[in-house]
Amino acid sequence: MWSSELVEVNQSNFVTKSNRLIEANYKLGAIEQKIILCLASNIQPTDSDFKTYTLPIKEFTSLLGVKGQHKYSDLKRITKELMQKVFEVRIDKKVIQVAWLSYVAYNESEGTIDIRFDPFLRPYLLELKREFTSYKLENVVQLKSTYAIRIYELLKQYEKIQERTFSLSELRRLLGAEDIYPAYGNFKQRVLMPAQKELENKTDISFDLEEIKKGRKVTKVKFIIHSVTKSKEEQLRLFEENLDEFKLANSFTNRVKKLGLLMGVTITDEMIQTWEKYGQENVLLLMEKLQYRNDVENPIGYITTVLKASKASEESQVELVSQDQMMLPYLISYFKRSKEPMADWFIADEAVKELQKHYSMELDKAVAKFEEIKEELFKELGVTVPVTKSKEEIEHQQQEIEELLKQLRLEKTV
Structure with a gap:
């Protein structure tokens, strides 16, 4: 009972x-x-x-x-x-x-x-x-808006880090606002600005908003998070008492360590120094992206692989944490979960299916992406690179499998 x-x-x-x-x-x-x-x-x-x-x-x-x-x-x-x-x-x-x-x-x-x-x-x-x-x-x-409540929790999580960046699609997904106010200007005025006002007036945190653009289009928003204290005198006292901690909180090393703790891992100073050569912003964006992933068993190894694969440069900073850059590490992690040996044809077929499923890709795009990364994928998995299948062969093989499954279903209903 x-x-x-x-x-x-x-x-x-x-x-x-x-x-x-x-x-x-x-x-x-x-x-x-x-x-x-x-x-x-x-x-x-x-x-x-x-x-x-x-x-x-x-x-x-x-x-x-x-x-x-x-x-x-x-x-x-x-x-x-x-x-x-x-x-x-x-x-x-x-x-x-x-x-x-x-x-x-x-x-x-x-x-x-x-x-x-x-x-x-x-x-x-x-x-x-x-x-x-x-x-x-x-x-x-005291909050009236459902979006204000969600934004409060998402930012409270990062209060000590003092900032959090979302792509617009991620933010909409987390707020359950995928299908409303499609124009960013309306989304900002109807969702973000009212939440900003409510949090400032009614909670223990507030935020400023920075827009990150690709060309003229806003693709990401950065929330600068502020802790609300009872008085300016108290804020000054806390600042003076914890001056060293405030300095450390804004350092790259400390921000990486805090993001690591949110993922449940401890990151050494040596590892942070290794990553830093790829660009601080790249590392932080990648780690923030990983907060939404729970299919990565080894975050430190995953981040290292993505950074190396990206060949970070000033031109690729924005693309570094795109889905495209995530695909190779994701497939490596996916296949390494199995301890059983796998044939090259099985890996090829499964990789294409997984790209279609996990990244919502069309078949032709999944095949093309697999062709780009297959050499590195097979090398990581210790498998000899097979003779390349044509797109038509893969489509034909998938059609055969689908026909066989359809036949089996029909036999079951008879």
Whole structure:
């Protein structure tokens, strides 16, 4: 039987979430997010399993900002819809979709609500030892915009690093805003600027925005993150007391080490010096890009491989962390997971399929890309480079496989 605990609705409680959960793909409304965060704020560091949290409905609706004479029925509708929503997280080669909540009950005679997290969320909210972010619940409950809440968490994660850069496509994905305000100007005015105002007025961080352009087009945005202190005097005192730390925080070495810790690895000074010759900006952009990846088992080796393959130059700084540069290291990591020997034809076919699947490439482009990198790929895997197959041969082979699968399916239905 699950344990139940009556809890107070307390804005001073801390929310502690795994960074992987913060980076997960999901779209929730502002009230739905606040429900999840309010529950998370009641988890204690000593908890080894989820409890059924019982909250007073009156205080709960007040905290969530649910108002009006129909607030109880509105809350029932909101929790019902929330139970039908999922978040998506990638683990190795699996994309897992999981509901946030497993149980909601309204105790009408007592004026309380029982809520329980889905068990799958355990590793993202319980007994966290590393790669997590904590903040006070009071920093998000006053926010009106769902985008402001998401941006707050994404930036709070990087508060000590003091900046974070996103490509526009990545930022839209993380905010669940892929299909709205397609023009950057509208996206900035309707999503980014209101969030900037809300965070500055209502939370413990604020940000400035820098636009990174390719030609005339904005392709990336850099958030410069500021910690909000209670007074200028306190800010000056903290600065004077921690002057050396402030200097170190802005150094390239320290920023690399902090990004490494977010990935769960410790990076030595010697390794950082080796990377630095490829350009500090290149290294930082690549490491920020890796924050979205959980299929890389050896981040240090991966970064080294990408930097070497890039042959960093002033002309290739922007392309360094593009998908194109990621493909060879990704395939090396993909095939090295298997300890079994693999035939060259199997590697070739699997590589083309994986490029199509993982990078959403058309067949002809995947084949062309494989032809570019196959020599280095086979060399890394210790396989003799095979005789090149033509595009027509690969297409023909794939058609044969598809026909065979179709035939097998038909036989199953007979």
